[in-house]
Amino acid sequence: MLNIYFGDMSEAIYNTNVYFNNTYKDSWIVKPLSREIILEVDQSEVMDEKTICSPVFGNMSPKKLSGGVKTLLLIAYDRSRIFNASTCGDNCAHWILKIAEGRKVVINLRHLMDFGKDEFKIKVLNTGKIVKNMGDLVAEAGEFV
Amino acid sequence: MRGTHHVEVKNRDAVFKFNLFRNITIVRGNSGTGKTTLFEMISDFTRLREASGVNLSCDKECVALIDIDWKNQLRYISDSIVFIDEGAEYIKTKEFAKTIKDTDNYYVIFNRENLHDLPYSVDEIYEIKASGKYHSFTKMFQSGSKHIYSGGRLKCDTVLSEDSKSGYQFYRNFFDGSGTECFSSESNSAIFKWLKEHEDKKVFVIADGAAFGSEIDRILKLRSIANIRLCLPESFEWLILKSGLIKTENIQEILKNPSEYIESAEFFSWENFFEKYLIDSTVNTPFQYAKKEINPAYLNDSNSKKIMDEIYIQ
Numbered sequence: 001m002l003n004i005y006f007g008d009m010s011e012a013i014y015n016t017n018v019y020f021n022n023t024y025k026d027s028w029i030v031k032p033l034s035r036e037i038i039l040e041v042d043q044s045e046v047m048d049e050k051t052i053c054s055p056v057f058g059n060m061s062p063k064k065l066s067g068g069v070k071t072l073l074l075i076a077y078d079r080s081r082i083f084n085a086s087t088c089g090d091n092c093a094h095w096i097l098k099i100a101e102g103r104k105v106v107i108n109l110r111h112l113m114d115f116g117k118d119e120f121k122i123k124v125l126n127t128g129k130i131v132k133n134m135g136d137l138v139a140e141a142g143e144f145v
Numbered sequence: 146m147r148g149t150h151h152v153e154v155k156n157r158d159a160v161f162k163f164n165l166f167r168n169i170t171i172v173r174g175n176s177g178t179g180k181t182t183l184f185e186m187i188s189d190f191t192r193l194r195e196a197s198g199v200n201l202s203c204d205k206e207c208v209a210l211i212d213i214d215w216k217n218q219l220r221y222i223s224d225s226i227v228f229i230d231e232g233a234e235y236i237k238t239k240e241f242a243k244t245i246k247d248t249d250n251y252y253v254i255f256n257r258e259n260l261h262d263l264p265y266s267v268d269e270i271y272e273i274k275a276s277g278k279y280h281s282f283t284k285m286f287q288s289g290s291k292h293i294y295s296g297g298r299l300k301c302d303t304v305l306s307e308d309s310k311s312g313y314q315f316y317r318n319f320f321d322g323s324g325t326e327c328f329s330s331e332s333n334s335a336i337f338k339w340l341k342e343h344e345d346k347k348v349f350v351i352a353d354g355a356a357f358g359s360e361i362d363r364i365l366k367l368r369s370i371a372n373i374r375l376c377l378p379e380s381f382e383w384l385i386l387k388s389g390l391i392k393t394e395n396i397q398e399i400l401k402n403p404s405e406y407i408e409s410a411e412f413f414s415w416e417n418f419f420e421k422y423l424i425d426s427t428v429n430t431p432f433q434y435a436k437k438e439i440n441p442a443y444l445n446d447s448n449s450k451k452i453m454d455e456i457y458i459q
Contacts, residue, residue, distance in 0.1 A: 008237070015232035017181070042177040056182075056278060057158050067231065068176020086257050087231055089175035110237075110258040112366050135368025142337055142363045145259055 002100035005082070005108050005125040006144035012082045012108035013074075019083075020070035021063045026050060028077045029062050037095055041069050068092045075099055075107060086110040111145050112138055146205065146224055146249050149404045153202040154186050161186070161273075163282040165226060165251050168409035169265040171358060172282065173257040174272025179280050180255045183273070184209060184230045205251070216244055224249055231255045237262070249410035259363065261334055264356035264414035267294065267377050286361055288377065291456050292354065295365055296374035301325065301349035305340070307333045308353075311439040312381035316351065318444045319453055325349075333360050337367070344369040351456065353380040355416040376456050379403075380416035382423040385434070385443065388451040393426050 005012075013019045026049035028034055035046045042065055044054040051059050065073075068088040075083055076099045085096060085107040093115045099105055106125070115122070115134055123130050124140045131137045146168070154161045161183050172180055188209040189197040201207055206225040212218035215235060219227070227250045235241050236254060242262035245252060254260070271282035289297050304320055304327045306313045313329040320327050330336045333352050337360065340348060352360070354377030364375060378384050385391065387400060399406045399422070403415055412418040420436065427434045431442050443449060 014234045017232055056179075066177040067181055087176075089173075089178070089257070091175040091177070112363055114366070134366065138363065138366045139341055139368060142341065142367070145363065 001104060001121050001123060001130075002097060003104060003106045003123045003125050004085075004141070005106070006141040007110060007126070009082065009084075009108040012084050014084045016071040016074055016083050016087045017067050019081075020074055023078065024062060024070075024073065025077070028073050031077075033076060033099075034073055037072050038065065038069055041072070041091055041095070042066050072096065072099070075105060082106050082108055084108050084110065085113065088113070090114040109141075109145070112142060146251055146409050147405060147407055150203060150205050150226060150251065152207060152226065153200075154183060154190075154207075155200040156186055156198060158182075159186070159278050159280060161280045163271075165253065166404050167266060167269050167407075167415065168245075168251050168413070169263055169269060169358075170251070170253045171260075171265055171270045172253060172255045172273065173270065174285065178273040179275055180231070180273060183280070184228055184255060187228045215241075219244060219248065219250075222248070222250060226251045226253060228253045229255065231257070236260060246413045247410070249408070251409060259359040261359045263359065264416070265358035266379075266415065267354045267357050267361045270358055270361075286365075288354075291458065292376055292378045293456075294361065294375045294377055295370055296372075299347055299349075299372070299374045301347045301374055303328065303343070303346040303348045305330055305336065305348050305350045307331075307336060307351070307357075308381055310437050311435065312351075314439040315381070315443060315449065315452070318439075319449050333357055336360060337363050340364065340367055340369060340373060344372065347372050347374075349374045349376065351376050351378075353377070353416045355379045355383075355419075356414045378456055380419050382416070382419040382434070384452055384455055385423055386419060387455050388448075390443075390448055390451060391423065391426055391432060396426075 029046055029049050038044050038046055044052045047053050052062055054060050071083055071085055071087045072092055072095050086109055093113050097120055119132050126144050129140055131140050150165045152163055159182055186199045187207055188211050190199040190201045191209040208222055208225050209228045239262050267286050270285045272285050273280050274283045288294050304316055304325055306316050306329050309329040309331040317327040330339045357377050407415055407418045423434045433440055
């Protein structure tokens with residue numbers, strides 16, 4: 001299940017861009033989930049561990065991926081840290097829910113990400129309450145952002 | 146700095162073209178739209194100028210805030226457009242707000258957080274739209290007529306004003322006897338909580354759009370948004386000036402193009418400018434304006450209707 005702490009969180013990695021560039025593993029890039037995320041969010045294709053083909057930049061390093069994709073990959077593969085997911089746009093929201101299917105994922109949000117109109121299950125760590133739709137999420141977490 | 150400034154940034158891969166109208170511009174939106182690319186191009190230009198290969202065109206200096214010691218870097222930047230990336234955690238601090246308040250720069254901030262200490266306008270929050278290699282800024286929040294951002298057709302039974310002094314006194318008087326209750330939230334950040342606690346009411350919210358940028362996102366996402374008419378004129382003083390009650394030599398020109406008249410070093414937010422302008426323009430006149438108590442001259446039927454006409458359909 002997805003667990004979110006809203007607002008300032010000192011132990012969270014705030015600048016996920018820098019953290020990703022200095023810590024990511026080549027093996028992450030070619031995993032099926034990564035390929036799907038990179039294709040949908042950045043409209044780019046994974047060629048191999050070190051090469052992404054972007055419609056804007058041509059062949060590029062994974063370090064040139066968008067901030068949102070970098071954060072998604074960190075949430076998916078680096079379980080040692082909590083990451084600031086406010087570096088992700090709303091087009092990353094359903095990927096965060098997907099990553100949290102079947103395991104506990106904790107992220108930090110400093111804004112109200114739009115998780116869409118469908119029902120979901122998110123625990124707001126600030127209050128301990130579990131919410132199931134955006135209306136309830138905004139009511140529960142809005143005061144912390 | 147004052148005025149509207151056009152910026153064009155190009156390299157072999159991407160072209161960005163956009164205009165800046167006020168001291169604070171926020172850029173957010175989906176991932177993968179080019180925010181980091183734009184910031185990196187400005188950063189390269191800041192470090193290496195033309196030798197970076199980035200082509201930058203603007204009538205003002207454009208600078209990326211890349212120094213860890215941001216306060217020190219800002220000390221040497223004046224009359225410039227300063228770009229700040231989303232990894233900069235310090236932008237949420239009161240220290241940052243206090244520091245940039247006294248500068249004459251414009252700031253372009255890439256960030257999705259609600260920056261409650263910065264008075265940015267609902268009209269200066271953008272996302273980047275791309276068509277091939279060409280990128281431009283698009284407003285994230287668009288108003289309909291009468292400065293309404295949500296609920297234009299809603300019949301309201303309650304008015305909620307951000308203002309607790311003259312603005313609130315004016316609205317309370319205007320709606321007196323109409324069966325519409327009038328409340329003050331006393332600040333823009335308290336509006337969210339008030340609305341959350343009164344979901345059953347149909348509320349006409351009137352707040353200063355000039356500094357409501359940090360609030361609009363969470364208000365529009367409330368589950369009771371169908372019961373809210375969100376009205377965001379620049380400010381209450383701007384409404385009075387727009388009504389035509391106050392005649393000055395250049396008021397029409399100022400209202401038509403505020404950017405050209407509002408010096409960012411002097412006024413952190415446009416609402417501060419309009420308040421000072423109204424006070425200064427009405428000294429020793431029948432319409433003498435004071436923030437803490439509304440002058441009765443504004444409250445008679447004819448004048449109050451002129452003021453409300455900009456935001457309200459009778």
